[in-house]
Amino acid sequence: MKLAVIGCSQLVTLAGPVHARTGLEMRDLGVIDDGAMIIAEGRIERTGPRREIEPLIGDATVIDAGKRVVMPGFVDAHTHPVFAGNRANEFEQRISGTTYAEIAAAGGGIRSTVRQTRAADETALLEAANRYSTWFLRNGTTTIEAKSGYGLTPEDEYKLLRVIGRIGPLRSVATFLGAHEIPDEYRSRRVDYIRLVTNEMLPHVAANHLAEFCDIFCEPAVFSIDESRGILRAARKLGLELRLHADQLSNSGAAELASELGAATADHLEHTETSGIAALKAAGVQPVLLPGSVYALGSKRYPNARAMINAGLAVVLATDFNPGSSPTPSMPTILSLACTQMKMTPAEALTAATINAAHSLRRGPSLGSLEPGKLADFVIHDRGDYREIPYFFGTEPAKTVYIEGRLAFER
Numbered sequence: 150m151k152l153a154v155i156g157c158s159q160l161v162t163l164a165g166p167v168h169a170r171t172g173l174e175m176r177d178l179g180v181i182d183d184g185a186m187i188i189a190e191g192r193i194e195r196t197g198p199r200r201e202i203e204p205l206i207g208d209a210t211v212i213d214a215g216k217r218v219v220m221p222g223f224v225d226a227h228t229h230p231v232f233a234g235n236r237a238n239e240f241e242q243r244i245s246g247t248t249y250a251e252i253a254a255a256g257g258g259i260r261s262t263v264r265q266t267r268a269a270d271e272t273a274l275l276e277a278a279n280r281y282s283t284w285f286l287r288n289g290t291t292t293i294e295a296k297s298g299y300g301l302t303p304e305d306e307y308k309l310l311r312v313i314g315r316i317g318p319l320r321s322v323a324t325f326l327g328a329h330e331i332p333d334e335y336r337s338r339r340v341d342y343i344r345l346v347t348n349e350m351l352p353h354v355a356a357n358h359l360a361e362f363c364d365i366f367c368e369p370a371v372f373s374i375d376e377s378r379g380i381l382r383a384a385r386k387l388g389l390e391l392r393l394h395a396d397q398l399s400n401s402g403a404a405e406l407a408s409e410l411g412a413a414t415a416d417h418l419e420h421t422e423t424s425g426i427a428a429l430k431a432a433g434v435q436p437v438l439l440p441g442s443v444y445a446l447g448s449k450r451y452p453n454a455r456a457m458i459n460a461g462l463a464v465v466l467a468t469d470f471n472p473g474s475s476p477t478p479s480m481p482t483i484l485s486l487a488c489t490q491m492k493m494t495p496a497e498a499l500t501a502a503t504i505n506a507a508h509s510l511r512r513g514p515s516l517g518s519l520e521p522g523k524l525a526d527f528v529i530h531d532r533g534d535y536r537e538i539p540y541f542f543g544t545e546p547a548k549t550v551y552i553e554g555r556l557a558f559e560r
């Protein structure tokens with residue numbers, strides 16, 4: 150099956166070097182004005198100006214973008230999409246002045262979602278996840294990284310990872326987050342829970358290929374630096390790559406730990422200082438910035454994206470979609486926050502949400518840009534210029550979404 154995409158006001162290819170983009174590379178989107186693209190068997194065969202591509206169309210099915218922006222699907226490299234219920238009640242409590250930490254201490258927060266998620270069966274969880282999956286598609290996202298972490302027993306964690314494996318047509322990459330929180334029944338014996346994660350869950354997850362990455366909530370009030378190091382080392386020994394929730398609520402040295410362990414990413418980094426940034430740079434760890442959670446928690450402390458870009462880090466942007474601190478699946482909203490609150494340029498933000506995100510998931514060679522040989526995950530946005538995507542905030546710009554050349558969403 151052959152497709153020809155024509156009529157792109159801008160074909161935003163993000164073509165460039167085969168590595169996560171840094172510095173000025175983040176501003177080069179490889180835009181082809183009046184661009185066109187040929188797709189065969191779900192992969193991109195060729196891109197170029199319309200006059201070069203048109204003679205090659207032959208018997209291909211033609212998709213006319215109607216003078217709109219065509220770009221790669223967003224790659225959302227940090228989400229928690231499998232959970233039961235939601236926490237709209239806590240949203241209201243926080244508005245009335247109760248803090249996230251106080252809610253958590255009273256048994257709310259992650260632990261309340263854990264109780265509801267344990268009670269839900271796999272079918273109900275998959276139904277909910279597929280509903281959210283449609284929300285991602287509507288916003289132009291074609292790949293998500295998806296974490297477990299609301300089960301916190303071996304069976305419940307495996308249940309979540311199986312659901313992640315069945316989400317569709319949205320593409321998902323699974324991360325094991327058994328160390329998301331100490332569950333209620335282990336409050337007085339945390340060492341036993343850490344042993345359970347390390348000695349039972351991790352080996353099972355690795356042996357059954359239930360996840361490619363292992364993550365942890367590294368924070369003094371949740372898992373300490375030493376506890377995190379132990380769990381992550383065990384994960385790495387089993388062949389899993391590492392991601393960390395790092396320096397979200399305090400500067401605890403989690404960025405340095407991510408560097409020491411050679412993690413793929415360190416995520417959040419709201420409190421990371423110059424030394425942490427330097428450590429990430431030295432170790433080639435990608436920062437995953439999550440401005441949606443800063444916004445939704447009513448905080449003003451955004452991560453210092455400019456310092457990270459200036460230091461040469463290959464910045465990634467993601468939604469952190471979850472029922473507590475960041476209930477948005479909208480990458481366009483994240484781009485808007487990145488531009489207005491973190492002073493990233495629209496081009497830097499787009500790079501962070503596509504090709505850099507793909508590299509952080511080790512999918513750089515197949516996803517994140519529109520280049521010959523790559524999977525044809527692309528979106529026609531109802532916009533004439535890519536800068537209009539973060540500019541018209543609070544809208545859903547995606548008009549048509551394709552995954553491997555197949556229609557996945559149409560407005």
Ligand SMILES: [Zn+2]
Nearest residue numbers: 227229394469
């Ligand atoms: Zn998260």
